[in-house]
Amino acid sequence: GENVEQHPSTLSVQEGDSAVIKCTYSDSASNYFPWYKQELGKRPQLIIDIRSNVGEKKDQRIAVTLNKTAKHFSLHITETQPEDSAVYFCAADSNYQLIWGAGTKLIIKP
Amino acid sequence: EAGVTQSPTHLIKTRGQQATLRCSPISGHTSVYWYQQALGLGLQFLLWYDEGEERNRGNFPPRFSGRQFPNYSSELNVNALELEDSALYLCASSFVQSNTEAFFGQGTRLTVV
Secondary structure, three states, rough: OOOOOEOOOOOEEEOOOOOEEEEEOOOOOOEEEEEEEEEEOOOOOOEEEEEEOEEEEEOEEEEEEEOOOOOEEEEEEOOOHHHHHHHEEEEEEEEEEEEEOEEEEEEEEE | OOOOOEEOOOEOOOOOOOEEEEEEEOOOOOEEEEEEEEEOOOOOEEEEEOOOOEEEEOOOOOEEEEEEOOOEEEEEEOOOHHHHOOEEEEEEOOOOOOOOEEEEOOOEEEEEO
């Protein structure tokens, strides 16, 4: 079946530094790549998404890049803040479903 | 507009019993997805319903089943509960096209004792 791999599983960064989370996908037909953030005890919520007709998308401190040739996409968070601490999930669409990465626990150190 | 709602919020069952979890999607969404999330880990895909039909199921035993009603709400049934079924069960709804945002409910915390 289709697969999405996400790395790292845990990422610890100093407050103010940048964080990068990477995902690779297997379905070459995938066209939609969302990123979700799940804070402790809360539901996952969409923070940014990208479609295959663009290579990069930014929203304030968050950016996502997509390389369709290599079948990988990445989430970049700059100037990290304590409220960025959460689990982040990437996903790729395949046959009308989202295939999810295993998640990255982002820890922001004060 | 109301978001995705799930009930109950918490559920405690004894091993061997059956559990029924419910999900109401956002108005206009026809697809409902169920996920199991154990110990704050990854989202394990359980079931996908659209227009009343089961479209796909994940790698779970047949004692995990469900259905979708004409109003697009959905039930997840877990029979013969085992201790390892203890987890947060999340449902999400979306339009049938996969390139749109999926909205999650707050989840049902199932504890099997």
